[in-house]
Amino acid sequence: MANTPGAIPEQTTRTVVTKTPLLKRLRGQRQLMFMSLPIVAYILVFSYYPIWGWVMAFQNYSPAKSFSQQEWVGLKHFKFLLTDDAFLNVLRNTIAMSVINMVLGFATAIIFAILLNEIKHKLYKRTIQTISYLPHFLSWIIVTGIVASSLSVDGGIVNVVLMKLNIIQEPIMWLSVPEYFWGIVGASHVWKEVGWNAIIYLAAITSIDPSLYEAAEIDGANRYKKMLYVTLPGIKSIVIILLIMNMGWILEAGFEVQYLLGNGVVVDWSQTIDIFVLKYGLQIGNYSLATAAGIFKTVVSITLIFAANTIAKRLGEDRLI
């Protein structure tokens, strides 16, 4: 961005916006305004209008009655949620699995991208990249099938390999040990998404100025030093922005994986908010409870995004909002 005339050029990356009257600015940008209208309308209709449905959370909603006949119950459903042991337990699982997925997801994707970037053989590099992002296009139902059969005690490949290597004597029942569940979900996520998530970092790496590498080389940096002092800082801003965006999804630890891999034995570790809502809301026709849980998730997510954004601002990093 060029500095506006009249402003004193500063040694900062920030641009200085001169204040012009609002109306004048609107007139000046009328084509832009016009172009954004359909999008605004879309968001109003599909994102804001349905918020009206939130009133269900404060009623004992019954689909058979009209709006005026519904019974209002205030914060009853929120109280039930926040005092119910089972809900606090699913909240723990949701946050834990989410954090595990996020940390593992970021770390593996960044490492993978940097390592892949070091490969100089074009064809080899492309092949690896293609193979790594293909699992992203499989649906979870397929992936959980693969995971379940690999972990089976009945000739599952994981147990077979571990037994052949004499690491274990007896096949392990991976899916019936509650403590393993989070790890299995995390590992499945990494296997499925690492290649896909690495794409954006690879793109960011290619935009780093090559002269920086040359300068580092002249200063005597070896391969690892270059990764550490040139590549990593070069993609720092994109990492931060993605982190902030992902904060909003922290209560979305997923539904399919846990629903498909979970079972009665590991339920204390596998049940997420979405599954809880399905079981105690949708399945027994308690729509109000399901809505209350949804509102809870939304409020927490918005709070987290703003918190992350503020922290980034304090650290003087690029921000989302």
Add this chain to the structure above:
Amino acid sequence: MALAGCSGDNEKATTPDGKEVLNITAFIGTPNQAPAKDNRIYKKIQEELGVNLEMEFLVGDLQQKLGVMIAGGDFPDLITADTKLVSAGAVIPLEDLIEEHAPNLKKHFAKDWNRMKDSSDGHIYWLPNYGVYTGEFISNYYSGPAFWIQKSILKDAGYPTPKTLDDFTKLVRDYAAKNPTIDGQPTIGFTTLASDWRTFPLLNPPEHLTGHPNDGGVVVDENGVASVFADKDISKRYYKELNNLYNEGLLDKEAFVQNYDQYLAKISSGRVLSMFDQHWNFQAGEDPLVAQGKIGQTYVGFPLVYDTSITDHYLDRPVINLNNGFGISKDAEDPVALIKFLDKLMSEEYQKLLSWGEEGVDYQVNEEGRFYRTPEQRKEQDDPAWRLINKAEGFYAAAPKLEGTFEDGNAIGAINQPEEFYDNLKPEDKELLDAYGFKTWSDFFSPAPENPVYYPAWQVDLKEGSDAAVANKQMTDTSLKFLPKAIMSKPNEFDNIWNEYVDAYKKIDVKSYEDRINEQLKWRIENWSAK
């Protein structure tokens, strides 16, 4: 824009005699395979009755599917029965429609008319699909609950009759010791299932082992009072036995983590020696074994009890399958046409088509007018792929149907025709039944006593979102959490985990669940007795 190739959406299909074809959408709450596009029976129905059935079968979890349907407020014309739909006002009362337009249905349900009325408002919302008999009640095929054991085990042991759980497990132990693998895969001595709503294979055995009939999650004493048994000693005894089997390596290690499809696949591999289940629930896993001619690896059911002083009550008299079958949704444009269609299908002509098939194609009639099948026709009936093209099984199972005998004395359905049943038996099956001196698979069970008026308790509607419904969910969750843990524990840890389970159970409002059941049983006794 490429248009999707949907044929016949804009042009109205017509029957051969030029009538417009009525499209009926139906949601069927069981996971059937969709019939072939040009299925012979559905085609015949379309040509003769002018109705095209557009069926959607269940994929995944029924309660979730219905919950989403209700939330979206969009329903097909005919919808699978579920009490949830009544609470949501999604279905219309049927009593007047039946009175006015459906003489066959009226006649069929006449003696159960009062039972079909909803206990909260007195309307009839559902047309139950099973349990109303005309003429003689025959059950050659046993579809209910039992402890199932492979036929080859019985043959190997000289056709014994296991009466108690101990007799049964001994048979399994001995056979598994002799046959560590079957068809090259490790033998599984006993398996069970607790996935989605199909938790009864794990949770119901204690009530049967103590001589109670199938009342679902409760046992009802002689005074008609229901109580929960999942955390009582009668249950502990059974799960302790499973714990022993587990520690001997006879219990399927993955019994509690498998889903329904994996369970069926396991059974169809022929290496599961035994399980507790209801026959209709694992029939789909047995079919491939029959198709492959592995009759020795299909099952016989035994009504086991804890000790011989107890009389088994597995086999029960037919009871109308309340809260099952079809209802008509509020979105149906022409309920009268729908009920007329269902009524036509209730005539003997169409019931013969749906149960036996087409005369001369699927069955023959001899000089005495008895229906029978040729060996080729029987072979076709064993083939699941053939049935998708030539039978209307998905719809027939969900629709109201005649059961028992037709007016001409033929049984409804080939399996219930005594001579046909016997001729259709595989040589191995004949040998087995002859060895026991039995004629049918039901003969292994004690004759069914008269049903109590309120029977069965599992049909009670808990009411959506009520405390009873929440308690029931929590009870199931708790059982599914602790029972596998207890069963898969070391023998000396079992008691501790069992006590934990009982304590966890105490935290649940079980009373609200029991109260709802008992209140409904009382209501039934008051309203159904005076008939």
